[in-house]
Amino acid sequence: MQFCDECGSMMHTEADTWVCRSCESEKPRDPQAEATMVTQDGQQDDGAPAVADATQDSTETMQEPCPADDCDSDRAYYEMIPKPGGSYEVRLFTCIECGHKWRES
Incomplete structure (x- = not known):
């Protein structure tokens, strides 16, 4: 994922260029930098966060x-x-x- 240096919006790819849909700023793609980006397939889902329960282990x-x-x-x-x-x-x-x-x- 790449974000625009001008406006901060998420950019998309068009051939060898990153293009901002908000301000139309363009930036050349860098294959080495993109190789280090983590895709959703490479991320770990730790599940939903625990919900606090004020009665658990509480005597106060x-x-x-x-x-x-x-x-x-x-x-x-x-x-x-x-x-x-x-x-x-x-x-x-x-x-x-x-x-x-x-x-x-």
């Missing part, structure tokens, strides 16, 4: 009212997980009574 609870309409519990298991991109963490809750799951907003 905190006072947090359950938002479920039919539950009056005020305690929940919690777990802190990093937000994708790593900018901050998100707290996940699981009600100890009904098992309802939610995140801190």
Whole structure:
């Protein structure tokens, strides 16, 4: 896969040239560089990422009212997980009574 140096869009090939569909910039193809590119056939699928479960291996609870309409519990298991991109963490809750799951907003 090649990206345009001008606009950053993905380029496609036309004979011996990479061509940008957005800005029509052209760049000659380099067979040696293309030989090092990994195709989808060469990639490994590690499967879906694990889903966090605040009850797994957790004995810590905190006072947090359950938002479920039919539950009056005020305690929940919690777990802190990093937000994708790593900018901050998100707290996940699981009600100890009904098992309802939610995140801190």
